[in-house]
Structure formats: structure tokens, C-alpha cells
Amino acid sequence: xxxxxxxxxxxxxxxxxxxxxxxxxxxxEVPYYCWHPGLSVAGNCRMCxxxxxxxPKPQIACYTQVTEGMVVHTQSEKAKKARKGTLEFLxxxxxxxxxxxxxxxxxxxxxxxxxxxxxxxxxDEQKHKKKKAQPVGENVMLDQERCVLCSxxxxxxxxxxxTGELGIVNRGSHEEITVFPGKEVNNAYSGNVVDICPxxxxxxxxxxxxxxxxxxxxQDSVCPGCSQGCNIRIDSNLSRPQHGEGERVMRLKPRENxxxxxxxxxxxxxxxxxxxxxxxxxxxSRVKExxxxxxxxxxxxxxxxxxxxxxxxxxxxxxxxxxxxTQLTNEDLFFVKKFFKTNLxxxxxxxxxxxxxxxxxxxxxxxxxxxxxxxxQALEVIASGxxxxxxxxxxxxxxxxxxxxxxxxxxxxxxxxxxKLDAILEKVTLLAYVGSNHNETSKKAQxxxxxxVYAEKDGTFTNVHGRVQRIWPAFPPLGQARPEWQxxxxxxEKTGFSVSADDAESIFSEITQTVSSFxxxxxxxxxxxxxxxxxxxxxxxx
Amino acid sequence: xxxxxxxxxxxxxxxxxxxxxxxxLLPVLRLSQDHFGYIxxxxxEAVAHYMGTTPVHIREVVTFYELFHTKPxxxxxxxxxxxxxxxxxxxxxxxxxxxEKIGIKEGETSSDGKYSFSRAECLGACEMAPxxxxxxxxxxxxxxxxxxxxxxxx
Numbered sequence: 001x002x003x004x005x006x007x008x009x010x011x012x013x014x015x016x017x018x019x020x021x022x023x024x025x026x027x028x029e030v031p032y033y034c035w036h037p038g039l040s041v042a043g044n045c046r047m048c049x050x051x052x053x054x055x056p057k058p059q060i061a062c063y064t065q066v067t068e069g070m071v072v073h074t075q076s077e078k079a080k081k082a083r084k085g086t087l088e089f090l091x092x093x094x095x096x097x098x099x100x101x102x103x104x105x106x107x108x109x110x111x112x113x114x115x116x117x118x119x120x121x122x123x124d125e126q127k128h129k130k131k132k133a134q135p136v137g138e139n140v141m142l143d144q145e146r147c148v149l150c151s152x153x154x155x156x157x158x159x160x161x162x163t164g165e166l167g168i169v170n171r172g173s174h175e176e177i178t179v180f181p182g183k184e185v186n187n188a189y190s191g192n193v194v195d196i197c198p199x200x201x202x203x204x205x206x207x208x209x210x211x212x213x214x215x216x217x218x219q220d221s222v223c224p225g226c227s228q229g230c231n232i233r234i235d236s237n238l239s240r241p242q243h244g245e246g247e248r249v250m251r252l253k254p255r256e257n258x259x260x261x262x263x264x265x266x267x268x269x270x271x272x273x274x275x276x277x278x279x280x281x282x283x284x285s286r287v288k289e290x291x292x293x294x295x296x297x298x299x300x301x302x303x304x305x306x307x308x309x310x311x312x313x314x315x316x317x318x319x320x321x322x323x324x325x326t327q328l329t330n331e332d333l334f335f336v337k338k339f340f341k342t343n344l345x346x347x348x349x350x351x352x353x354x355x356x357x358x359x360x361x362x363x364x365x366x367x368x369x370x371x372x373x374x375x376x377q378a379l380e381v382i383a384s385g386x387x388x389x390x391x392x393x394x395x396x397x398x399x400x401x402x403x404x405x406x407x408x409x410x411x412x413x414x415x416x417x418x419x420k421l422d423a424i425l426e427k428v429t430l431l432a433y434v435g436s437n438h439n440e441t442s443k444k445a446q447x448x449x450x451x452x453v454y455a456e457k458d459g460t461f462t463n464v465h466g467r468v469q470r471i472w473p474a475f476p477p478l479g480q481a482r483p484e485w486q487x488x489x490x491x492x493e494k495t496g497f498s499v500s501a502d503d504a505e506s507i508f509s510e511i512t513q514t515v516s517s518f519x520x521x522x523x524x525x526x527x528x529x530x531x532x533x534x535x536x537x538x539x540x541x542x
Numbered sequence: 543x544x545x546x547x548x549x550x551x552x553x554x555x556x557x558x559x560x561x562x563x564x565x566x567l568l569p570v571l572r573l574s575q576d577h578f579g580y581i582x583x584x585x586x587e588a589v590a591h592y593m594g595t596t597p598v599h600i601r602e603v604v605t606f607y608e609l610f611h612t613k614p615x616x617x618x619x620x621x622x623x624x625x626x627x628x629x630x631x632x633x634x635x636x637x638x639x640x641x642e643k644i645g646i647k648e649g650e651t652s653s654d655g656k657y658s659f660s661r662a663e664c665l666g667a668c669e670m671a672p673x674x675x676x677x678x679x680x681x682x683x684x685x686x687x688x689x690x691x692x693x694x695x696x
């Protein structure tokens with residue numbers, strides 16, 4: 001295995017390692033535009049030129065393989081001069097419209113100019129005019145003047161989606177990125193070309209002019225859009241509420257996890273964030289004499305607790321049904337099960353639904369559109385006795401088996417239609433809805449308790465391959481909303497049972513001690529990339 | 543667009559000469575241009591379908607080479623060299639004379655479709671400077687009278 005010395009640090013690397021990969025291992029920063037770890041090597045931007053002892057000219061780090069005894073300097077005068085020259089060429093036709101460019105603040109032309117440029121312009125010629133603000137698809141806006149022709153977006157569409165919508169036409173300084181006339185970048189992963197564009201040439205039409213990137217705060221999370229559980233980053237704006245009309249989430253971005261989603265995420269997941277700030281249930285409410293009235297959170301919990309307490313005392317708890325959504329975290333699910341099944345002794349607690357399947361492909365998009373179906377299975381949040389599924393439990397409610405139905409985030413109307421919901425309401429004395437967003441079920445439920453969305457929660461999801469992954473709260477809950485596990489703690493306290501926890505982590509630790517498939521896991525062990533359930537053998541996850 | 547069988551057959555012959563299908567793209571495009579006179583968007587799409595790629599990747603190649611036309615060109619496509627040797631030997635007055643004679647500007651095609659005219663970078667016939675190329679034939683060294691005679695005989 002060849003040894004290489006880079007800036008005085010010696011490192012042994014495997015055969016075929018490029019200088020770029022070796023610098024990454026040594027945490028030495030070499031600037032680049034066209035190189036991307038998830039794509040083939042193009043070697044066209046010339047920004048990663050480094051000084052290799054021996055050859056008279058600087059070499060590109062992304063393509064040059066390390067050989068035994070190679071000595072590389074990334075900070076020598078020769079290397080610096082080469083990078084400066086490259087940058088001068090890349091910027092020669094650039095429009096310098098940073099004040100109106102979305103990329104400003106996270107632009108590698110700006111960043112590298114500050115690190116490696118800092119020259120006075122020698123460019124007296126007329127700049128080439130190219131097309132600006134040209135929509136090239138539902139989600140992507142193209143500005144040809146800002147492009148440095150790194151070809152990352154072209155390679156993404158060729159190598160990752162295989163759809164080949166983008167190309168570089170013409171020659172020399174007239175070269176430009178374009179789509180074929182009448183065609184669009186309309187693949188299911190189009191938003192990724194914006195992420196990998198190192199400059200402001202491709203911007204996101206959804207995010208465009210919404211917020212300056214330096215006002216954003218970022219929190220790592222996991223996409224709740226399907227059972228794949230792609231790793232994401234939630235970018236929110238709390239400091240400038242006037243931008244985006246007070247909405248907190250400005251955009252979602254994929255986060256690297258080679259076990260789950262590489263560097264990518266689908267458009268369906270990327271643009272599925274409006275529910276976090278819109279149409280939220282912010283206060284508890286009840287229906288009194290046909291009129292919805294807002295009540296205190298505590299009163300709503302009291303009211304539900306007394307119904308449960310009475311039922312248990314009078315041995316009627318068999319006439320209570322609980323529907324649980326697999327949008328809930330493992331911690332929420334575990335506490336729901338512990339309280340209703342273990343403590344109250346109920347059978348009918350059910351999370352299995354045959355949801356109408358959504359679109360899917362053989363890459364990241366899964367037909368099961370909830371993030372924690374595998375978690376609910378592993379935790380066995382399923383009814384005992386004769387109940388087959390959530391739908392079965394609903395049919396039995398309509399047949400008169402239950403007096404009380406509590407739904408944790410299951411929109412009965414959305415799932416099975418208005419007729420079933422109305423039939424339930426005719427049979428039960430109480431339909432309680434614990435959830436984050438308004439829907440037809442929450443509007444008709446006699447008691448509503450607000451709960452948090454994933455972006456406000458600490459906890460874990462288990463993806464379709466059995467990988468347990470952390471989510472973290474990006475910001476505090478809206479209104480009175482609380483996580484489901486806390487609502488369970490409140491209910492438990494009022495009914496005299498001891499289901500309690502200080503935080504999600506302590507619940508997770510209880511799960512690892514009581515559920516064998518979670519054995520040996522901890523939040524620390526999950527880290528940023530998650531861990532597989534012990535019952536899952538290492539398999540190809542993607 | 544429906545590609546005529548005779549052209550399709552020529553494409554197949556071109557592809558058969560290479561180990562990789564992609565390698566035959568330039569010959570396939572040249573055959574297409576010989577057949578249609580220029581490469582339209584429809585031809586690009588047909589070629590893309592035939593080569594198993596997307597149309598924008600065909601356009602990348604078509605727009606890279608000056609020799610491919612994306613618009614119809616005149617029956618006589620005149621390319622006048624204006625690089626060093628031709629320039630030193632006085633191509634500019636001849637270009638002016640040519641433009642006046644055929645009545646079109648650079649990059650244009652005459653309305654009767656008889657002439658197209660464009661300037662060209664070095665065509666590799668410096669010993670004939672100043673020179674021009676009409677379709678596949680080259681003419682030079684030119685002077686005022688020779689140029690007139692050639693154009694009139696077209």
C-alpha cells in the first residue's frame with residue numbers, strides 16, 4: 001500500500017486512492033467544484049490543482065492516484081498560484097450578481113475567492129451574456145451566467161437517476177448547461193442537482209428568494225415521508241419571522257448516510273414540510289353540545305384520563321380501542337403500548353394498517369409512506385386477541401364493540417372515508433384524537449389533544465431495513481403541542497399508573513432493556529447514522 | 543420522426559465498424575447531415591433514440607462541431623478562411639467583395655437558398671491563401687477576378 005506525504009503528513013493509503021481521497025483522510029482542505037464523492041470523476045474544474053514533487057506542472061488532486069513515496073504540497077506558492085489562476089478564469093464571465101443570488105452565503109465561488117482569489121480584476125472585455133432565471137423543471141431554476149461548467153448536475157442525471165435531461169452545449173466560452181427544447185428536469189430526485197451545484201447556477205424554485213441562508217439554523221433529522229428514512233437536515237428560520245410569513249421550516253436538505261441514502265433524497269420527501277407549520281392543532285379542544293370549544297391542555301388530559309379511569313374501575317376497558325399511527329417515534333409507540341396494554345390491560349391497541357400504497361422505485365422511494373412501520377412491528381404495537389388490523393378494529397367499532405376510540409394520529413376519514421368516520425361517531429360515546437395537524441377526523445372528534453410533529457421531537461424511527469435512527473428537535477413545539485410520550489405520562493399520572501420518563505432517551509434505554517431486538521443500542525451508539533436492530537443481519541440496505 | 547430505411551441501413555453499417563456504439567456517433571451524425579442537409583431537433587431525437595441516449599447529449603456533440611448545421615444551409619455553403627495566412631494575403635477585401643456579390647451577411651443564407659456564407663478559422667490550406675471552401679471543395683489562391691469567376695459559375 002503506497003505511502004504519500006501531504007503537507008508534511010505521511011499517510012498509507014490503499015492502492016488506487018486519489019490525492020483528493022488522501023487529503024480527506026488527513027482532513028486537509030483542497031478546494032474543488034466538479035468533484036463529488038457520489039459521482040464519477042470529471043476533472044474539469046481544475047480548482048483542486050496541487051503541487052506534486054516531480055512533474056513540472058501542478059496536478060489535479062481528484063484524478064491523480066497516489067503512488068509510493070509521492071510528496072504533495074497543497075499550500076506551496078505553485079499550488080496557490082495555480083488555484084488563483086483557475087479561479088480567475090472561472091470568474092471571468094461570472095455576472096457577480098451575488099446580492100440577488102440565492103446561493104450567496106453557501107457559494108463556493110464566494111468561499112474560494114476569499115480563500116484563494118483576492119485579486120484585482122484584469123478582465124476588461126465584455127462578459128458573455130447568457131440566459132438567467134430560466135426554469136428547467138418544476139423545482140429547478142437555471143442561471144447560465146453563474147455556471148462554472150463543473151458538470152455535476154449532468155453527471156447526476158446520467159449516473160444516479162439515469163434520466164439524462166441536462167447537457168453542456170456549444171464550445172469554449174459559449175458553453176452552457178441546458179435541457180433539450182421541450183424537455184424538463186422532471187425526475188423524482190431533481191432537487192439534488194440544486195444541492196450539488198457548487199455555485200448559484202441551479203437554485204431551488206421552492207426556496208428561491210425565501211430567506212438568506214445566513215439566517216438559517218440547521219438540525220439533523222430523518223425524513224418522515226416514507227419507510228426508507230433518508231437522513232436529512234431541517235433548515236429553519238426563527239430569527240427573521242417576517243421572511244416566509246412566520247413559517248419556520250424554509251427547506252429540507254439531504255444529509256450523507258452511505259447506509260441509507262448516500263447523499264440524496266427524493267423530491268417527494270424534500271418538499272413535504274409545509275405540514276410542520278401549516279394547519280397545525282395548537283390548542284386542545286372538545287365538542288360541547290355540537291360546538292367546538294378550545295380548552296386547556298390539562299383539562300383535555302384530565303377529561304380523557306377520567307374516561308379511562310372510570311372504564312378500568314368498572315371493568316369496561318375492553319370496550320376501548322386505540323389506533324396508533326406509525327408516524328410516531330419508537331419512544332412514543334413504546335409508551336402508548338406500555339400504558340394502554342400493560343397498565344390498563346387493554347387488547348385493542350393497533351398500529352397495523354394496510355395504507356393505500358404510494359409511488360415507489362428501486363432506489364430510495366418506498367411505497368409505505370410512514371417512517372416507523374418497522375419500529376411498530378419490532379415493538380409489537382399490535383392488538384392481542386382477535387383483532388387483525390386497524391381497519392378490523394374500526395369495523396368492530398362500527399359493529400358496536402367499543403364505546404371509546406382513541407386515535408393517535410390516524411386520520412380515519414383520510415384512510416377509510418367519511419362514511420366509516422360517521423358510522424364510528426354514531427356508535428361511540430367518545431372519539432378522541434391526539435395529533436399534530438387538522439383533518440376531518442380531528443374536526444369531528446369530541447376531544448382533541450395537540451401533539452408535536454417530528455421536527456419538534458427527540459426520538460428514533462426504525463426504517464424499512466431495521467435501521468434505528470435519531471431525530472432531534474429543530475425548534476420548540478407550536479402552541480400547546482407535546483410529544484405523544486409526554487401525553488402518555490400525563491394520562492398515566494392522572495389515572496394513577498407509573499408510566500413516566502424525563503426524556504425520550506430514558507424511554508429508549510427502557511426499550512433496549514425490555515425489547516430484545518433493541519438490545520445493546522443507545523442514543524450514543526446510534527450517533528448520526530443509526531444502527532441496525534439486533535434481529536437484522538447486515539444486508540444491502542439500499 | 544421516421545428515419546428512411548436507406549439512412550438507417552447506413553447508420554447500422556457505421557455502428558458495425560466500432561466496438562462501442564457510442565463511438566459511431568460522429569459518423570451517424572455526418573450521414574444524417576448528408577441526408578437531410580442539416581441536423582434538426584427531430585433528427586437529434588431520432589439519433590438519440592437510435593444511440594440509446596437522451597437528445598440533449600446528441601445536442602452537446604452537434605453544437606460542439608462547426609461542421610454540423612442546426613439550420614438549413616444554402617446549396618453552396620461558402621466558408622471563407624480569415625486566419626493568419628489568409629489574412630496576411632488579403633482575405634478581408636475579398637470577403638467584402640463576396641458579401642456584396644451574393645448579397646448576404648455573415649452567418650446568413652440567401653432567400654433563394656442558393657448561398658450560405660460564414661467565416662472560418664484556419665482550414666489547413668495555408669499554401670493556397672487566401673482561400674475558401676464551398677461545400678467539400680477548396681479554392682485558392684484567390685484574387686478579385688478568380689473569386690468572381692468561381693461564384694458566377696456556381
